Amino acid sequence: MMNGASLDNLIIDDQAAGLFRVNRRVFTRPEYLELERARIFETCWIYAAHESEVPGTGDFRSRRVAGRPVILVRGDDGEVRVLLNTCAHRGALVCRQASGNARTFQCSYHAWTYNQRGELIGVPGEDAYSPAFRRDELGLARPPRVESYRGFIFINFNRSASGLSDYLAGAKEYLDLVCDQSEIGMKVADGLQAYSIRANWKLLVENSFDGYHGLPTHQRYMRFLEESGVDLRDSFNPHRQKTADLGNGHAVIEYDSPWGRPIARWVPPFGELAKARIEAARTRFEERCGPERAERICETSRNLVIFPNLVINDIMAITIRTFFPVSPDYMEVNAWSLAPADEDIEDSRLRLDNFLTFLGPGGYATPDDVEMLEACQRGFANREVAWSDISRGMKRDRPLITDELQIRAFWRRWNELITAPQARRARKAA
Amino acid sequence: MNQKADSEVSRREIEDFLYTEAALLDEWRLQEWLELLTDDATYQVPPTDKPQGDPTNTLFIIADDAFRIRSRVKQLLGKSAWAENPPSRTRRLISNVRVLEDDGENIRVTANFAVYRMRHELVDTYVGRYEYRLARREKKLKIRERKAILDLEALRPHGKVSFIL
Numbered sequence: 001m002m003n004g005a006s007l008d009n010l011i012i013d014d015q016a017a018g019l020f021r022v023n024r025r026v027f028t029r030p031e032y033l034e035l036e037r038a039r040i041f042e043t044c045w046i047y048a049a050h051e052s053e054v055p056g057t058g059d060f061r062s063r064r065v066a067g068r069p070v071i072l073v074r075g076d077d078g079e080v081r082v083l084l085n086t087c088a089h090r091g092a093l094v095c096r097q098a099s100g101n102a103r104t105f106q107c108s109y110h111a112w113t114y115n116q117r118g119e120l121i122g123v124p125g126e127d128a129y130s131p132a133f134r135r136d137e138l139g140l141a142r143p144p145r146v147e148s149y150r151g152f153i154f155i156n157f158n159r160s161a162s163g164l165s166d167y168l169a170g171a172k173e174y175l176d177l178v179c180d181q182s183e184i185g186m187k188v189a190d191g192l193q194a195y196s197i198r199a200n201w202k203l204l205v206e207n208s209f210d211g212y213h214g215l216p217t218h219q220r221y222m223r224f225l226e227e228s229g230v231d232l233r234d235s236f237n238p239h240r241q242k243t244a245d246l247g248n249g250h251a252v253i254e255y256d257s258p259w260g261r262p263i264a265r266w267v268p269p270f271g272e273l274a275k276a277r278i279e280a281a282r283t284r285f286e287e288r289c290g291p292e293r294a295e296r297i298c299e300t301s302r303n304l305v306i307f308p309n310l311v312i313n314d315i316m317a318i319t320i321r322t323f324f325p326v327s328p329d330y331m332e333v334n335a336w337s338l339a340p341a342d343e344d345i346e347d348s349r350l351r352l353d354n355f356l357t358f359l360g361p362g363g364y365a366t367p368d369d370v371e372m373l374e375a376c377q378r379g380f381a382n383r384e385v386a387w388s389d390i391s392r393g394m395k396r397d398r399p400l401i402t403d404e405l406q407i408r409a410f411w412r413r414w415n416e417l418i419t420a421p422q423a424r425r426a427r428k429a430a
Numbered sequence: 431m432n433q434k435a436d437s438e439v440s441r442r443e444i445e446d447f448l449y450t451e452a453a454l455l456d457e458w459r460l461q462e463w464l465e466l467l468t469d470d471a472t473y474q475v476p477p478t479d480k481p482q483g484d485p486t487n488t489l490f491i492i493a494d495d496a497f498r499i500r501s502r503v504k505q506l507l508g509k510s511a512w513a514e515n516p517p518s519r520t521r522r523l524i525s526n527v528r529v530l531e532d533d534g535e536n537i538r539v540t541a542n543f544a545v546y547r548m549r550h551e552l553v554d555t556y557v558g559r560y561e562y563r564l565a566r567r568e569k570k571l572k573i574r575e576r577k578a579i580l581d582l583e584a585l586r587p588h589g590k591v592s593f594i595l
Binding site: 023191193194198217367 | 476477481485488489491493495498501502505508510513550584594
């Protein structure tokens, strides 16, 4: 076993009894984080960036993805590359700016220079090296796999992983419902919400598509909606809810929601001027994709988790949210707003306002989620209470969004990957 | 001569105003704080990576209009804003107060802040600079625009801005 971590009794998955339990030590013990690094974050497709973040030749961003500093840069050939941000010489970060535009990247330490493709093009005093020293072997390294789906760029450190499209499986349908909101493509807005939570990263996975906490945790947001003139009656219609295991650990909840949607569901607080614009947008959708799909896109909300750590919530605005564990009880979160690239300024203003009423570290909802997750992590100090219950809806034919099918989909895949080597050994021994 | 005397008095007046505002916020006297605002007041906290951004095209942390400020206060004084129930203890340190412009009607003011948040026995410090647009209403100062520009590169480990920064 990798580090002495016991892989027994991590999960109780008893379909017959209708009980699903997760052992809380996976939220607190460092040996499980180590296993996650090796067996999940280095084998799965991890979201790195959206293509719209580097629109022009030479545009770059540098950030940490799966704990590694990387550079995303669009080359002169139009390709977006992901380069591992460590000089081939002695390891310094080559790019020490968060964003910008550059033809070359020069390491400040010894002035080794790389181009937009990561090729090493400049080495001061190259005559000091023997013929065995070869520039073409010393470019900036890259993750073994980089692929994108409709603008979402993912990386994988497992060279023999199956392709991104296969990996995304049933999640593609839901990514399409987001990306189809624009005919010309989606764009991430300026402004990164960079925050943190003093809790285990998997708690944020659970929270991001948990319907059960909507009313109790977000009471003050619901009251705000009501006071701003939104009708909450008939909201969250149980007959118009869907939860789905999308394969490979991805899952989604889709539902009738009471809040306004920039695309395209008007509510009174949006004001009369917005009403005409939103109705026009709705009509365009009906012409483009038919009344059924238009209704689905415009009227319903989706909370989608792409295993392991990408959340795309298409709710009162669209947020892309990723997070990474620094330690078992602390994660760093990044969140962005995604919108049609050709959205006009009035629609953008409306959308961003709507986003902030709920989402982000200053919204009326996300901070209460942060507080709840931190409360769970503190509660885990009671180690004797070993199990979390995630059994809701296990015996139902059609679970509701307030059930926990979507959360179980994540955990089953998590358990599969974490125990994989042990399972292989067990099969060999049998 | 007169102008210099005026601005000296004005700066003291503005410092007193800011210290009073800070006391109201630290003491969670939020209804009284609301009375310091004009009817069309705005409250903004720009994103840490684009402090000079425009909220119509840039995702902020907070971009409240007057209605949302009032709603925020109502929520914070209610029982179900879990992030502030129980409420954080805060202590604001305001300094480097400068009057940037005073055209008689509008006064632009800047000041540095360090706001300490005490919560669950952890202390997080929010550091930045305020930009205010104050208005004179019947000899009293009122806040028209209030922007808290964080110098933090990220809300880490703070996690949230759930009180009035």
